[in-house]
Amino acid sequence: MSSKRPWMPWYPGDYIKDTRHLTLIQHGSYILLIGEYWMRGGLPKDEMTVCRLAGMTTEEWQSNRDVFLDLFGPNWTHKRIDAEIAKWDAMSNARKADPWSWRPTRPAIPTSVRKVVITRDGFVCQYCGTENGKFEVDHIHPWSHGGADTPENLTVACKPCNRSKKDKTLAEWRGRK
Ligand SMILES: [Zn+2]
Numbered sequence: 608m609s610s611k612r613p614w615m616p617w618y619p620g621d622y623i624k625d626t627r628h629l630t631l632i633q634h635g636s637y638i639l640l641i642g643e644y645w646m647r648g649g650l651p652k653d654e655m656t657v658c659r660l661a662g663m664t665t666e667e668w669q670s671n672r673d674v675f676l677d678l679f680g681p682n683w684t685h686k687r688i689d690a691e692i693a694k695w696d697a698m699s700n701a702r703k704a705d706p707w708s709w710r711p712t713r714p715a716i717p718t719s720v721r722k723v724v725i726t727r728d729g730f731v732c733q734y735c736g737t738e739n740g741k742f743e744v745d746h747i748h749p750w751s752h753g754g755a756d757t758p759e760n761l762t763v764a765c766k767p768c769n770r771s772k773k774d775k776t777l778a779e780w781r782g783r784k
Pocket of ligand 1: 732733734735736737764765766767768769
């Protein structure tokens, strides 16, 4: 069975701080319970099932359960994990609703290529001709439309021009100006 939440955030500092009093056996069981909680969205109501999920015998459970109950809350709830599950589910729903917003970000243009473009164009915006200001290396045919990281498709642009052009093609951008 594949979990609908295949990985979970882990805050080692907080975990260690909250669990310094645990024995190694208790750590093992606590981690199992946290994992089950994360996958199931909570622990089962039946405490004997919780004992089994913790990997403990009934006797071990009897002498350890109060330590766990203290780490969880009433009825084996866990505020921190509940909050993380809510965050995860919101993120997962957002991703389903708008897969394009989850596109990986564009990798940086290699420095060697940037150098070629800057040497060729100088510190002059190739769109508006300004020699002032912050310059950037812009994709003439936008990267998001398949434009390549090659000197032929790159140009020096001032920041205002680059911000205004964004991911428009040259024709689209000029048409709207
Ligand atoms: Zn410009």
